[in-house]
Amino acid sequence: MRQTIAIVLQYRVAIILALTLTVSGLIVPGYLSETTLSLGLDRAAAIGLIATGLTVLLIAGQIDLSGGAIFALAGIVSTILQPSLGILPAALVGVFVGGLCGAINGGLVVGLKVNSLVLTLATMLIFRAVAHWITNSQPVTGTDIMFSLTMAQIYLDIFSIRSALFIVCIILLHLWLTRTIAGRNVFAVGSNATAAEESGVAAGRVVFFGFIFAGSLAGVAGVLQSLVTNTGSPVFGSELTVAVIAAVVVGGTRLEGGRGSALGTLGGVLTMAALTMAMEFQSVPAYLQQVVSGLILILLVVLDRTVHTRGRAAGAIPLLVTQNPITTGGKP
Amino acid sequence: KTVCYVTAADSHAYATPANVALQERADELGIEILNLSQDFDVQKGTEQLNTCVARGVDGIILWPLDPQAYIPGLARAQQSNIPSILINSPMAEQANQFIKSFTGPDVYEEGEMAADALSTAMDGKGSVVIIAGQAGNGTTIGRVGGFVDRLKEVNSDIEVLDTVNADFDQQKALVVSRDLITRFGDKIMGVYANDDTMARGFIDAWKEANPSEPTPPIVGINGQKDAFESIRSGEMYATIVQSPVEDGKLAINTMAEILDGKEVDSRLPIPLTVVTMENVNSVEPAF
Amino acid sequence: MSEIASELDSESSNERFARGSRLVDLLSKTGLSLAILAVILYGSFSSPAFFTTGNFLNILTSMSIIGIVVVGMTFVLVVGGLADLSVPATIACGAILSLGLQPVIGPVPAFVVAVALSGLIGSVNGVLVGYLGVNPIIATLGIGTIALGIVQAAVGGVIVYGANPESAEFVKGRLFGIPVVVLIFLAVAVIGHFILARSFWGRWTLATGGNYSAAEASAVPVKAVKAGAFVITAVAAGISGGLLGLTLQSARPLIGQGYEFSAITAVVVGGVSIMGGFGSVPRAIAGLIFVQLLTNVMVLDGVRTPIQGFVLGILIAGAVGMDSALRKRGVA
Amino acid sequence: MGKDLTLVREEIKPEMGSTDFALSMKGITKTFPGVKALSNVNFAVKFGTVHAVVGENGAGKSTLMKVLSGSYQPTSGTIEVGGTEARLRRPADAQALGIRMVHQELNLVPDLTVAENIYLGRMPGRWGFLDKNEMLQKATAVLQEQETAIDPQEILGNLSISQQQLVEIAKAYAANPRIIVLDEPTSSLSEHETAALFRILRKMRDAGIAIVYISHRLKEVLEIADEVTVLRDGSMIETRPIAGISASEMIQLMVGREVSNVFPKSPAKIGEPVLRVNSISDGANFRDVSFDVRAGEILGLIGLVGAGRTEVARAIFGLSGIVEGTLTLNGKDVVINSPAEAVKAGIAYVPEDRKGDGIIPGMSIRENISLPVLRSLTTFGWIRGKADRTLADQYVKQFSISPPDPERRVNLLSGGNQQKAVIAKWLAAKPSVLILDEPTRGVDVGAKAEIHNIIGQLVANGMAVVMISSELPEVLGVCDRIVVMRDGQASPPIDRQDLTEERIMALATGEEVA
Numbered sequence A: 001m002r003q004t005i006a007i008v009l010q011y012r013v014a015i016i017l018a019l020t021l022t023v024s025g026l027i028v029p030g031y032l033s034e035t036t037l038s039l040g041l042d043r044a045a046a047i048g049l050i051a052t053g054l055t056v057l058l059i060a061g062q063i064d065l066s067g068g069a070i071f072a073l074a075g076i077v078s079t080i081l082q083p084s085l086g087i088l089p090a091a092l093v094g095v096f097v098g099g100l101c102g103a104i105n106g107g108l109v110v111g112l113k114v115n116s117l118v119l120t121l122a123t124m125l126i127f128r129a130v131a132h133w134i135t136n137s138q139p140v141t142g143t144d145i146m147f148s149l150t151m152a153q154i155y156l157d158i159f160s161i162r163s164a165l166f167i168v169c170i171i172l173l174h175l176w177l178t179r180t181i182a183g184r185n186v187f188a189v190g191s192n193a194t195a196a197e198e199s200g201v202a203a204g205r206v207v208f209f210g211f212i213f214a215g216s217l218a219g220v221a222g223v224l225q226s227l228v229t230n231t232g233s234p235v236f237g238s239e240l241t242v243a244v245i246a247a248v249v250v251g252g253t254r255l256e257g258g259r260g261s262a263l264g265t266l267g268g269v270l271t272m273a274a275l276t277m278a279m280e281f282q283s284v285p286a287y288l289q290q291v292v293s294g295l296i297l298i299l300l301v302v303l304d305r306t307v308h309t310r311g312r313a314a315g316a317i318p319l320l321v322t323q324n325p326i327t328t329g330g331k332p
Numbered sequence B: 001k002t003v004c005y006v007t008a009a010d011s012h013a014y015a016t017p018a019n020v021a022l023q024e025r026a027d028e029l030g031i032e033i034l035n036l037s038q039d040f041d042v043q044k045g046t047e048q049l050n051t052c053v054a055r056g057v058d059g060i061i062l063w064p065l066d067p068q069a070y071i072p073g074l075a076r077a078q079q080s081n082i083p084s085i086l087i088n089s090p091m092a093e094q095a096n097q098f099i100k101s102f103t104g105p106d107v108y109e110e111g112e113m114a115a116d117a118l119s120t121a122m123d124g125k126g127s128v129v130i131i132a133g134q135a136g137n138g139t140t141i142g143r144v145g146g147f148v149d150r151l152k153e154v155n156s157d158i159e160v161l162d163t164v165n166a167d168f169d170q171q172k173a174l175v176v177s178r179d180l181i182t183r184f185g186d187k188i189m190g191v192y193a194n195d196d197t198m199a200r201g202f203i204d205a206w207k208e209a210n211p212s213e214p215t216p217p218i219v220g221i222n223g224q225k226d227a228f229e230s231i232r233s234g235e236m237y238a239t240i241v242q243s244p245v246e247d248g249k250l251a252i253n254t255m256a257e258i259l260d261g262k263e264v265d266s267r268l269p270i271p272l273t274v275v276t277m278e279n280v281n282s283v284e285p286a287f
Numbered sequence C: 001m002s003e004i005a006s007e008l009d010s011e012s013s014n015e016r017f018a019r020g021s022r023l024v025d026l027l028s029k030t031g032l033s034l035a036i037l038a039v040i041l042y043g044s045f046s047s048p049a050f051f052t053t054g055n056f057l058n059i060l061t062s063m064s065i066i067g068i069v070v071v072g073m074t075f076v077l078v079v080g081g082l083a084d085l086s087v088p089a090t091i092a093c094g095a096i097l098s099l100g101l102q103p104v105i106g107p108v109p110a111f112v113v114a115v116a117l118s119g120l121i122g123s124v125n126g127v128l129v130g131y132l133g134v135n136p137i138i139a140t141l142g143i144g145t146i147a148l149g150i151v152q153a154a155v156g157g158v159i160v161y162g163a164n165p166e167s168a169e170f171v172k173g174r175l176f177g178i179p180v181v182v183l184i185f186l187a188v189a190v191i192g193h194f195i196l197a198r199s200f201w202g203r204w205t206l207a208t209g210g211n212y213s214a215a216e217a218s219a220v221p222v223k224a225v226k227a228g229a230f231v232i233t234a235v236a237a238g239i240s241g242g243l244l245g246l247t248l249q250s251a252r253p254l255i256g257q258g259y260e261f262s263a264i265t266a267v268v269v270g271g272v273s274i275m276g277g278f279g280s281v282p283r284a285i286a287g288l289i290f291v292q293l294l295t296n297v298m299v300l301d302g303v304r305t306p307i308q309g310f311v312l313g314i315l316i317a318g319a320v321g322m323d324s325a326l327r328k329r330g331v332a
Numbered sequence D: 001m002g003k004d005l006t007l008v009r010e011e012i013k014p015e016m017g018s019t020d021f022a023l024s025m026k027g028i029t030k031t032f033p034g035v036k037a038l039s040n041v042n043f044a045v046k047f048g049t050v051h052a053v054v055g056e057n058g059a060g061k062s063t064l065m066k067v068l069s070g071s072y073q074p075t076s077g078t079i080e081v082g083g084t085e086a087r088l089r090r091p092a093d094a095q096a097l098g099i100r101m102v103h104q105e106l107n108l109v110p111d112l113t114v115a116e117n118i119y120l121g122r123m124p125g126r127w128g129f130l131d132k133n134e135m136l137q138k139a140t141a142v143l144q145e146q147e148t149a150i151d152p153q154e155i156l157g158n159l160s161i162s163q164q165q166l167v168e169i170a171k172a173y174a175a176n177p178r179i180i181v182l183d184e185p186t187s188s189l190s191e192h193e194t195a196a197l198f199r200i201l202r203k204m205r206d207a208g209i210a211i212v213y214i215s216h217r218l219k220e221v222l223e224i225a226d227e228v229t230v231l232r233d234g235s236m237i238e239t240r241p242i243a244g245i246s247a248s249e250m251i252q253l254m255v256g257r258e259v260s261n262v263f264p265k266s267p268a269k270i271g272e273p274v275l276r277v278n279s280i281s282d283g284a285n286f287r288d289v290s291f292d293v294r295a296g297e298i299l300g301l302i303g304l305v306g307a308g309r310t311e312v313a314r315a316i317f318g319l320s321g322i323v324e325g326t327l328t329l330n331g332k333d334v335v336i337n338s339p340a341e342a343v344k345a346g347i348a349y350v351p352e353d354r355k356g357d358g359i360i361p362g363m364s365i366r367e368n369i370s371l372p373v374l375r376s377l378t379t380f381g382w383i384r385g386k387a388d389r390t391l392a393d394q395y396v397k398q399f400s401i402s403p404p405d406p407e408r409r410v411n412l413l414s415g416g417n418q419q420k421a422v423i424a425k426w427l428a429a430k431p432s433v434l435i436l437d438e439p440t441r442g443v444d445v446g447a448k449a450e451i452h453n454i455i456g457q458l459v460a461n462g463m464a465v466v467m468i469s470s471e472l473p474e475v476l477g478v479c480d481r482i483v484v485m486r487d488g489q490a491s492p493p494i495d496r497q498d499l500t501e502e503r504i505m506a507l508a509t510g511e512e513v514a
């Protein structure tokens, strides 16, 4: 019995995704089709790329609220530079700007030893302000709308360029997190930073590069978005952060750090996208859609909690461990 | 037939009546509406176009919040032989090849009309403040641009003291107005607000600061009921009626014609009326 | 009690236990007051409009609505609840219900019911965070979305207008020359301060934030205390939303957007630790005053909105940096 | 028991520098805001020796070792490792020089596996890819060598505290250190596990490793150490070969005076049973536990680590649930679901994990002490400031908490003083039953004697005390009756006169010894 619960719990994202797809397929006519799949993937890509970056950060015990702002800023920079540099070099600069923003986040979090929730709240305001500043609050337009159209193309009937990129990124991340030493160190830092540090893992460096990675991926997502829409806008991505955090958490990654997986995030992103699409197909009002996604998020997290607590009575005592500052490195 | 309607938002002083009008008219016409709300998020809107295409609807009515961003989505719709039209806000020229028509008010013209009205009220001279909508939003850009360009065009002696964003939000307008009033005081001889709710915010701030003094001439846009009241009581000088009901109806009517295989004009404006003390009793408020 | 002990006493109470660095200690206590003074000085020189009764009344009125939320948010941060991100939804709930119910049950009962239902949102947050141990960020994010969706569905997704001008006049009016909202804010602040600093509930809140398990083992009802902080915040946000609706005479679902961040900013700038266990209402309000004065001075100087965001961001980063620096030196 | 150990590791040949001193610290001073933790300490350890460091709580032992391991930077002073001067800016620097530290507080990563923990910071692999098999093999070997039955693939967070402690030791050991520092490694180990640890330490010593061993258990120090250094109030008092020193001499050096009876016998009048525990079970960690404790009595609860004593105490106190069985207090059946109810009924509990469950670090001594009784100090919910202060003053004085400043933040006190504050906190609640879980763990002799004194006074005043301890001599010295727990089951209370250390060990391990 416990075995079953454990298995169900481990693959809960996959199960929920399968459930969503089955139910939607039964209720919504024309839902299970290649077009839906390809377009659903494409729409998940922007959130997915940022979520990929955030997964690493959350596992390392940090959070980044500034992803949406970086997303906008990188897109703007890459669009503004198109006339002088050409599309591709400008895109690279955009991604670099994303990385740079990440480095600022990471540098401040590590250097000042501050809580990343508040710090990235601050940099979110700053990056967003810069985006408004350099564009004078007007959207900027790229040079070549035809290029956008190629970017938005669906290839092999399934992938757009960005959805393919998203899938590749998440698989690479999965391998990296599970198979490499550096990947395991990320878990160690998120689980107990002091202990990791004392064991010779450069916790500060792990966190720093985690922020750079998250920033770069937000940059990639932003640049791709600006390429696809031929626009860089200071208001882009303002609603993304919440959706991204929800997707990652639905995917089973813990906000407290130390636990999580890339494939889970993939599942979370796809689940949220599949759900949204299904509800949009049925013309469910936006506010009810919110209620549903909110409920899913809460339900999954509560399930996670209660099942773990039940596991405790049957032998393990996570309470002593999870709430013991010695074992959690002083985190409440 | 099913038509996908990607609207700006569910609950908004202007968008809500437009949505309702569109839905009601569609029911009359026997058209099923797939209603998607962007909640003022461009990103979301571009993604919702994907849903429309995947769903295989017969037509798309898009309320664009950005001049460019929706182009690939519209192109994708065209590829799938789904006709698209724009409602309420314009997009950049490049979008024209992907849409059948744009129905709705000319926001740039509204800016121009507002400039003319305010010029009349102030005898063509003095200094004003602009309370603008959301930064980067197409309507804001049009309404501010039209206003400023018009003043330049006629070589007006009216000076713009400052332009501040209040996001079409009454509370934000209230807060920024307080600051504007403290900062410029008597220098504010006229106010141009990008919509009537923000004009309301300014009036409240003014009454707080100078309960006894009359408000300077204020021009708003939209033609809401309470703006009509304010014009009657002299708190506001003018508003520009732009009826959301007309807006919504025109869009779905146009779409119905397209679905019937008729040709439609690429630009179908809704009527705009400047309302001042003179005609306030003969014009119907927009909502 | 024993000879040994008294001997130990005299031995160890010598210079080995000197007090902490005076300067750092002083800085932590007076830093914010100095900063506020500096802004006032600068403002008086830079703008003639700044040092006027009218302007100060302005600032007070502007900060009252958000100030009420700040008082609640202080409890959440102190109890170690990170942040309550459901504030925008709660404010909307307070505003929409207090206007929407006016025609049905009259203005005063409508206000009371609105605040009570807001409190209900808070208790759901509280149960999730306090009793089920869900991460507060996720819980409040999810419940916020759900609550907002439900409130929106209840009014059919449209805007609600006020139907009782007298109540609006009362809220907008003045008592003894002071705006009524300011008086309400002051009352909430004073009550909040005494609860946190002088009541057993406040001491429990500080203890729970300081060390959860130790507080639990000291017979503090930690779960209730943690949940209580979220109820307090929700009630405060409900009051704030109700007042907001009454002043504006209209309420839409997005009415409270951004208030959560403004409130967190004020609390953090006030030097309340995001890690919990430390902080007070006056500190948080000092933070709010500082932020408001600074914004006011920038507006009077004609600084553009984006740059204001920039400055605010740097301010938050500076505040948390300072907090962590002082913490490291063992003060604060 | 005495089976032969074979080291699976490569033989260690410490590079001897110009000296046979593995390390020498000279003139080390370390100040914290408000505290001079170390002043001008000289400390040297030879290769191939076990060097014990003893001293009272707050003497600076842990601080000195954290300076050595690179966790703290000394305010002044130099460190030589293997004869050459070393700058240790961070733990990695010290590790590069072959210094490994087993911290007093557990320092592990709960979400990784045991094997990953052991090799954290130096996992084997190629091109950055982890070689899981190799890591597992090595970890298994190291754990086997330590005679522990811990599964290297288990997630660390699922282990008990003592198992985690063993993993911590294995981790240091697996790193092939030249110098290994153990800061109170046995504080949560049973005698059996301690014996196994000592066998390993001897092996390591014989292989030439320098071992620094910190403990408050002088018996262990006498058993394992070759040399001993005594610290007092942040200063080095003396370094001596173990052969020339006795336990009482050590104590004298530590406290700077003579302490006579380490475990005073409490002559209290024993009355009626106050608390009766009637075959309670929690469905997981213990079952069918029954005992009673009488007014004026100290009941010892003893057993190997993980036997379930703490869980029994937490259950009685309402911190975790009881599935079966009942509690009788003063003849009446009571149901206790939360600590608040326990306090109301007159039960108090001093937890074993002082830092985790005992103190609120950011609060003053005063605020800590009044916490459990706060409600009684209020009028209409408001705290009466004077009552609050009076209460704190009274206990700071009565327990001679040092420094005697009730407004001082409690986390700035030394371990022993923190423990006194925690006990004071509970006495303020005026309980009729006091449960003490390892009240003297990690507490120095001086403070220990004081705590025993306090307990003695309490029972003399008619309180019933349950004392959980892992130290047999302490339990035998202080308790009137003793309950031995093994594997979640409890023996009936046995009079102290009928027990010996051997008899208790037999009951606790389930092995009859000759």
Ligand SMILES: Nc1ncnc2c1ncn2[C@@H]1O[C@H](COP(=O)(O)OP(=O)(O)OP(=O)(O)O)[C@@H](O)[C@H]1O
Residues within 6 Å of the ligand: D032, D033, D035, D036, D037, D055, D056, D057, D058, D059, D060, D061, D062, D063, D064, D104, D411, D412, D413, D414, D415, D416, D442, D443, D444
């Ligand atoms: N991080 C710190 N900040 C301030 N003071 C500290 C810090 N760490 C230790 N101290 C103080 O330094 C002194 C020495 O503490 P240390 O932990 O080294 O003692 P110890 O000998 O290991 O005691 P114990 O036997 O209780 O572990 C104590 O007075 C303690 O309060």
Ligand SMILES: Nc1ncnc2c1ncn2[C@@H]1O[C@H](COP(=O)(O)OP(=O)(O)OP(=O)(O)O)[C@@H](O)[C@H]1O
Residues within 6 Å of the ligand: A315, A316, A317, A318, A320, A321, D157, D158, D159, D160, D161, D162, D188, D285, D303, D304, D305, D306, D307, D308, D309, D310, D311, D312, D352, D470
């Ligand atoms: N932190 C923990 N995580 C998981 N299991 C634990 C933990 N602590 C104890 N256990 C398990 O709970 C049971 C009882 O442990 P408990 O702590 O009550 O024992 P104890 O006799 O008090 O030992 P200790 O000396 O460690 O306090 C054992 O099976 C043990 O393995």
Ligand SMILES: [Mg+2]
Residues within 6 Å of the ligand: D061, D062, D063, D104, D183
């Ligand atoms: Mg120590």
Ligand SMILES: [Mg+2]
Residues within 6 Å of the ligand: D309, D310, D311, D352, D437
């Ligand atoms: Mg125990």
